[in-house]
Amino acid sequence: MLEPIIQESLLAEQLIRDVPDFPRAGILFKDITPVLSSPEAMREVIERFHDFAREKQPTVIIGIESRGFVFGMPLALAMGLPFVPVRKSGKLPYQTIREEYALEYGTNSMEVHTDAISPGDRVIIVDDLLATGGTASAAKRLVNRLGGTVEGFAFLIELNFLQGRLALENDDVLALLAFD
Secondary structure (H helix, E strand, O other): OOOEEOOOOOHHHHHOEEEEOOOOOOOEEEEOHHHHOOHHHHHHHHHHHHHHHHHHOOOEEEEEOOHHHHHHHHHHHHHOOOEEEEEEOOOOOOOEEEEEEEEOOEEEEEEEEOOOOOOOOEEEEEEEEEOOOHHHHHHHHHHHHOOOEEEEEEEEEEEHHHOHHHHHOOOOEEEEEEEO
8 A cells, every 4th residue: 555645634635545456457546536525625635735826926727637627726716817728639629739748558648728828827737646747747848838837736646656756857846645
């Protein structure tokens, strides 16, 4: 079992459940749905994300499909900022730019609307989990291509053993819970 590493107690830590062999044999899946069912846990997560983001003075919050939407939208509302979805290819209705990223076996791609980020925008990218860093770094490349700057990343969970921070280079990363 993976042990959490955390600075302060977090209600979400008690609610996340391990699901063995999902989505395939040998994977220990960190299920966050009990966190989503708890208004108290969600409030605590959003408050901690807000404390982190406020220091960065963002102008836009990005959420990565799909669980990044769940955390990114309430953060954007709490900060009075626009929310921008970054989605899998073919899911956005307007003109997009696309960025490819590596998976364990093969590649995938994600897109953002071409008018979602303006030159000079300061962006916080939000997702539920930092694993290898492939999706987060692809989202950063999309922001950069549109002239924005990523000021930081906020994750509920980080899987340290996959070394996703390496893909994010020297970026400022907040992970509320980390597992070795």
